[in-house]
Amino acid sequence: MEVSSHSLFLLQQLNVQREFGFLCDCTVAIGNVYFKAHRAVLAAFSNYFKMIFIHQSSECIKIQPTDIQPDVFSYLLHIMYTGVCPQQPVDQSRLQEGIKFLHAYQLSRKPSEGAARWRRETFRMSNLYGIQISS
Numbered sequence: 001m002e003v004s005s006h007s008l009f010l011l012q013q014l015n016v017q018r019e020f021g022f023l024c025d026c027t028v029a030i031g032n033v034y035f036k037a038h039r040a041v042l043a044a045f046s047n048y049f050k051m052i053f054i055h056q057s058s059e060c061i062k063i064q065p066t067d068i069q070p071d072v073f074s075y076l077l078h079i080m081y082t083g084v085c086p087q088q089p090v091d092q093s094r095l096q097e098g099i100k101f102l103h104a105y106q107l108s109r110k111p112s113e114g115a116a117r118w119r120r121e122t123f124r125m126s127n128l129y130g131i132q133i134s135s
Helices: 003-020 039-045 047-055 070-082 092-102 115-121
Strands: 026-030 033-037 060-063
Touching: 003 070, 026 039, 026 070, 033 039, 033 070, 039 047, 039 070, 047 092, 070 092
Parallel strands: 026 060
Antiparallel strands: 026 033
C-alpha cells in the first residue's frame, strides 16, 4: 500500500469512527452543542487542544461560544478529519477567528502551498506559548 493511500485510508476510518462516536476519547462542548472526536486528531491540528491534553485529562472540553461558534468548529473538524472543506458555507472572518483561537493555522493553508513548508513549521514548542485555555 502506498503511503498516500495508507494515510487516506486511516483518515477515512477515523472519520467514520467519529461519525458513529466509536472509539472517540473526548467530547468538545460549545454551549449546548457536543462534538465527539479523537484527542490525537485534535492535537495534531490544533496547538490549543495539544496544550489542553498536556495539562488536563478531562474527557469533556468546554469552550465558550464567544471563543468559537459551533458551526465554525464543525467546519474545521470536518477539515481535520477529511482534508477537504465541507459544502456548508461559513463566514470567512469567523472562520479565521476560529483558526486563530484554536491555533490551527495549518487548516487555513491551501494544498498548493506544499507539504515541505508545513513540515518546517509544524510543531515547535515555542508555538505553544501564549495559548490560553478557557474554563
